[in-house]
Amino acid sequence: MSILSKLFGGKTAAAAAPASETYNGFRIIPEPVKEGGQHRIAARIEKEIGGETRVHRMIRADTLPSEEAAIAATLHKAKQLIDQQGDRIF
Numbered sequence: 151m152s153i154l155s156k157l158f159g160g161k162t163a164a165a166a167a168p169a170s171e172t173y174n175g176f177r178i179i180p181e182p183v184k185e186g187g188q189h190r191i192a193a194r195i196e197k198e199i200g201g202e203t204r205v206h207r208m209i210r211a212d213t214l215p216s217e218e219a220a221i222a223a224t225l226h227k228a229k230q231l232i233d234q235q236g237d238r239i240f
Contacts, residue, residue, distance in 0.1 A: 168221050178228040182220035188213035189220035193228045195239065204240040 170179040176197045183190040191210040196203055208228055214220045231239060 171225055173229050174232055176228075176232050178225060178232075180221040180224040180228075182217055182224060183209070184217070185213065188215060189217050191220055191224045191227055193224045195228055195232065197237070197240070199237065199240070206239045 168180040168182075170177050172178075176195055179194040179196070181192045181194055183192050191208075191212045191214070193208045195206045195208055198204075208224075208231060210227060212223060212227075214223055
């Protein structure tokens with residue numbers, strides 16, 4: 151990590167991209183959005199259908215103070231959406 155990254159709070163690639171999780175055949179990639187001192191719940195939900203990867207971008211109004219809390223809430227909300235909508239989210 152460079153000195154400028156350390157000074158200005160740069161993140162490593164692993165910290166910047168939370169790990170994805172597979173749920174009922176869907177891949178959930180948390181992508182919390184930092185807004186001020188808060189983190190907005192957001193994710194990319196993907197599923198391969200007929201040889202094509204379909205993508206749904208989920209963004210919610212909820213904000214949380216930490217990135218870790220936003221990731222946990224994102225996974226929970228994405229699972230709820232998958233349970234309720236299934237393939238219809240595409």
